[in-house]
Amino acid sequence: MPGKMRSYVANRFLLELQKQTAGWLLSAEGGLATTEAVQERLSGGFSVRKHAGNVKMEEITFTCGSSMTEPFYQWLQSSIRYEHERKEGAIVTANYDFKEIVRLSFYEALITEIGLPPVDAASKEACKFTIKMAPEWSEVKYSPGSQSVLPVPKDTEKQKRWQAANFRFAVDGMDTRRVSKVDALTIKQNIVDNAIGERLLFQKEPAQIDFPNVVFYIPEVDAEPWYKWYDEFVTKGHSDPAHEKTGHLEYLQTDVSSILFNVDFFGLGIIKFTPEKLEAASEKVRQVKIEMYCERMDFKYMPTGKFSG
Helix, strand or coil, X not given: CCCCCCCCCCCEEEEEECCEEEXXXXXXXXXXXXXXXXXXXXXXXXXXXXXXXXXXXXXXXXXXXXXXXXXXXXXXXXXXXXXXXXXXEEEEEECCCCEEEEEEEEEEEEEEEEEECCEECCCCCECCEEEEEECCEEEEXXXXXXXXXXXXXXXXXXXXXXXXXXXXXXXXXXXXXXXXXXXXXXXXXXXXXXXXXXXCCEEEEEEEEECCCEEEEXXXXXXXXXXXXXHHHHHCCCCCHHHCEEEEEEEECCCCCCEXXXXXXXXXXXXXXXXXXXXXXXXXXXXXXXXXXXXXXXXXXXXXXXXXX
């Protein structure tokens, strides 16, 4: 039909925070209001009456690489440190020539989950964050005919610097030079929905942060010191804070010397020591899986490639 708007392919997603560009995303979903049908049974054999119940907001989930802005990474850092900041912003969908077609605006959002990627010395994959945030409310605006042009990313090569094979892992007083892999780390911020008066929506309040266990793999030939710590800590029960350790995981650039991101671990206690299955005639280097609890973590973004405190 003449003049009818054609369908479009949307494959570019921009994050805005506090009315400023925060970077291009790899994927995004969620963020809309949801409700359930509430049933009211009437007497006299009448059919059940239904109406909409309380409104709840979906979490927004998105993935991104290492080309986000510094204020975005500072938001992650402050959230992990219990310095919670509510943000307003938008997930903007653009077409192939960077023209805005859909805008999901969100308000009073708190970060609820930070997914740090796994690292693996044998991997050729690029790393990415998986972030979840909970807004108190949101709205969608469609503008398929918009002439608003979004900023074209200038540093398209930046994401290629962040590879899963480039990392450095350390635990206080232990030899970690041949650690081959560290599993993904998912930090979860619990949120409490607080009903306020006659509001249709809930006010969201941050609660406890759940820090994940740290799981990594080393060759069996390097496992003896780790088994000694495990034996003392678990078998013999010497698990007081004096026997806990600290450590860190550095996500490195391709030069394997400059740091992109650093994750510090505090209060590490070994809880599992699991050698791989024994297999006759296997030519694979046998690994030992080690798991530690972690009381607290800290995240640092290194724009200069060096520690900045």
